[in-house]
Amino acid sequence: MSFYxxxxxxxxxxxxxxxxxxxxxxxxxxxxxxxxxxxxVKSQLDEAERSRREASELLAQQQQAIQAAxxxxxxxxxxxxxxxxxxxxxxxxxxxxxxxxxxxxxAKEIENEKNKAIADLKSQVGxxxxxxxxxxxxxxxxxxxxxxxxxxxxxxxxxRA
Numbered sequence: 001m002s003f004y005x006x007x008x009x010x011x012x013x014x015x016x017x018x019x020x021x022x023x024x025x026x027x028x029x030x031x032x033x034x035x036x037x038x039x040x041v042k043s044q045l046d047e048a049e050r051s052r053r054e055a056s057e058l059l060a061q062q063q064q065a066i067q068a069a070x071x072x073x074x075x076x077x078x079x080x081x082x083x084x085x086x087x088x089x090x091x092x093x094x095x096x097x098x099x100x101x102x103x104x105x106x107a108k109e110i111e112n113e114k115n116k117a118i119a120d121l122k123s124q125v126g127x128x129x130x131x132x133x134x135x136x137x138x139x140x141x142x143x144x145x146x147x148x149x150x151x152x153x154x155x156x157x158x159x160r161a
């Protein structure tokens with residue numbers, strides 16, 4: 001195998017010319033396209049990261065809003081429970097007051113009726129006493145006659161009542 005310097009020099013020169021032409025017309029635009037692609041991918045990654053952060057922030061805000069809504073609902077339930085207990089206590093208090101008032105009124109009414117009955121009874125006893133006395137005065141009876149007369153008037157009183 002013999003080595004030819006001229007063909008080696010031509011090959012090197014052809015390779016350099018080919019490299020210069022490829023570098024100018026092929027590699028330059030190819031590297032430019034690759035650089036644009038790299039920038040596009042980088043911007044998309046940055047946009048995706050920004051979107052992820054925004055989504056995380058929105059998720060945190062939504063969780064806070066949900067927690068606040070739960071807390072507010074819990075407070076509303078507690079407030080409603082307290083209000084219902086207060087209303088129940090008020091109703092019980094009013095009912096007790098009404099029952100006490102009715103009880104007092106009934107006791108007064110009973111006392112009034114009792115006093116009327118006693119007054120009526122006194123009046124009737126007084127009338128009977130007067131009648132008995134007048135009858136006794138009209139008739140001077142012995143003890144047996146007086147007992148019969150008293151029994152007779154007591155029966156009359158029992159029939160009137």
